[in-house]
Amino acid sequence: MLKVLSDDDVESLISTDELLRSVAEAFKELSLGRVLMPQRSRIEVAPKGDILLMPCLAPSLNVFSLKIVSVYPGNIKKGLPTTNAVVVIVDPENGVPSIVAEARALTGLRTAAATALSIKYLARRDASRLGIIGCGYQARWQLIISNQVMRPERISVYDLLSERAERFAEEMSAKIGVKVTPLASAEELVKSCDVIITATTSRAPVVLKDWVRQGTHISAIGSYTPEMAELDPRLVASAKVVVDFLSAAKEEAGDLIQAVRASLMGWENVHAEIGEVIAGLKPGRVDRDEVTVFKTVGTAAQDAAVASILLSKVS
Ligand SMILES: NC(=O)c1ccc[n+]([C@@H]2O[C@H](COP(=O)([O-])OP(=O)(O)OC[C@H]3O[C@@H](n4cnc5c(N)ncnc54)[C@H](O)[C@@H]3O)[C@@H](O)[C@H]2O)c1
Incomplete structure (x- = not known):
């Protein structure tokens, strides 16, 4: 029945x-x-x-x-x-x-699982500072699941609308029992975190290359059309990029499509699909200092x- x-x-x-x-x-x-x-x-x-x-x-x-x-x-x-x-x-x-x-x-759970797996295979083992940009519905799940796999010492959040970030920080601190701190700018967050999740509906980059420290891992979940992007194309072009599914990324991952259209990178520069890393066919992080980007548009x-x-x- x-x-x-x-x-x-x-x-x-x-x-x-x-x-x-x-x-x-x-x-x-x-x-x-x-x-x-x-x-x-x-x-x-x-x-x-x-x-x-x-x-x-x-x-x-x-x-x-x-x-x-x-x-x-x-x-x-x-x-x-x-x-x-x-x-x-x-x-x-x-x-x-x-x-x-x-x-x-x-949707929230399976998208948060994608980020959590990217953290497992691509973030530094000693990553301890988690930052989330965009404090909406997805961010809630991203925070709950990432907190469980990463056990960060510090969690920071930022939203374009500061009252959303403040309310989110208060609610999530109570929910997960770890202090979540709202920050005043994306720049401050990016400069102070080892793992960064972008979960916005933005059409313009919210993470700029010059802010990102060596060894950072970024999971970008927000964009799903060629016109949407959360990451600076120069950042994408210079990072080790892993996607959920390459053929979907070519059609939908604005962050990557815009970097390719600007001739900053080619599709051959995408390192792997996360499934290839999980299957052991391609390596995840191999160097403490490399910047890794996981771009997920979401798959059925x-x-x-x-x-x-x-x-x-x-x-
Ligand atoms: N990758 C996936 O598998 C997957 C799954 C579900 C949703 N999504 C996408 O994730 C995005 C977020 O979804 P949601 O349901 O959480 O939306 P939401 O509207 O609940 O939250 C988005 C938040 O981002 C904030 N924001 C927008 N632009 C910003 C900017 N430039 N800087 C900082 N904050 C900004 C908004 O104020 C809002 O709080 C959507 O684009 C959605 O399509 C992706």
């Missing part, structure tokens, strides 16, 4: 260990060409936002999922979430749709990873 799950149900059914294991497996399978994942369709509802359709069959996880996710940056002003989503989960053994679930939490394989956990728990 079809089960219907809320975001709260999804959150309560998924442990961080299972999440990281399943998303790592999905990334590996994706890079080894063992999932069926058509390029996602983006339907532009100009000028308000985008609706994305994201299907994936992951045979090793024994799941098919189709997520519909919308991104409406103007929703903040209306008191509505920027990102809204729902997922249909089908059992590939019999083709029966088994679960329909709200997928805001699923990550959704399938979470869907497979849900399927195993509720059917």
Whole structure:
């Protein structure tokens, strides 16, 4: 019988260990060409936002999922979430749709898992200062999961809207039991952190190359169209860049597309997909001083990873 799950149900059914294991497996399978994942369709509802359709069959996880996710940056002003989503989960053994679930939490969790895996393979082992730019819904999950894998000594946050950063810092300090400090500028944050996560809807770079110290790791999750970028193209061109899925990055990762269009780098300069690093086919960080960038636009394989956990728990 079809089960219907809320975001709260999804959150309560998924442990961080299972999440990281399943998303790592999905990334590996994706890079080894063992999932069926058509390029996602983006339907532009100009000028308000985008609706994305994201299907994936992951045979090793024994799941098919189709997520519909919308991104409406103007929703903040209306008191509505920027990102809204729902997922249909089908059992590939019999083709029966088994679960329909709200997928805001699923999206937050699987995106945070991508960052956490990038920290595991690309950040310095002694990285102790975490910074997050953009204090919205994704940032909440990014902070919760990254805090669990990294156990940072200091956490700083910044948002274009200072009251959002202050409220976020207060709420998250209480939630994770570690002090979260709002800073007055992105520059101050970048100059003082070892691991930086960008989770904004920005169309212009929020992290400039000259601010970034040697050995920093950056996970950029915000941009998903050629026009959007959070990172200085000169930074991207000079860093060791790892992506979630190269063919999607070529179409959607504005941070990289803009650096390539400016002839600062070529696609051959992308070091690896994270799945290749997880599978041991390519190295992660090899040098204490290198600057690493993980650019994720988000893949349906990550959704399938979470869907497979849900399927195993509720059917
Ligand atoms: N990579 C992925 O898999 C993935 C998954 C989900 C969402 N996203 C993307 O992540 C982005 C954030 O999503 P969300 O749901 O958290 O949105 P949100 O609107 O809840 O949060 C975005 C925050 O960024 C802040 N911001 C915007 N421009 C900024 C700037 N220049 N400097 C500092 N802060 C700035 C906003 O004030 C806001 O607080 C969106 O673009 C969304 O599409 C990516």
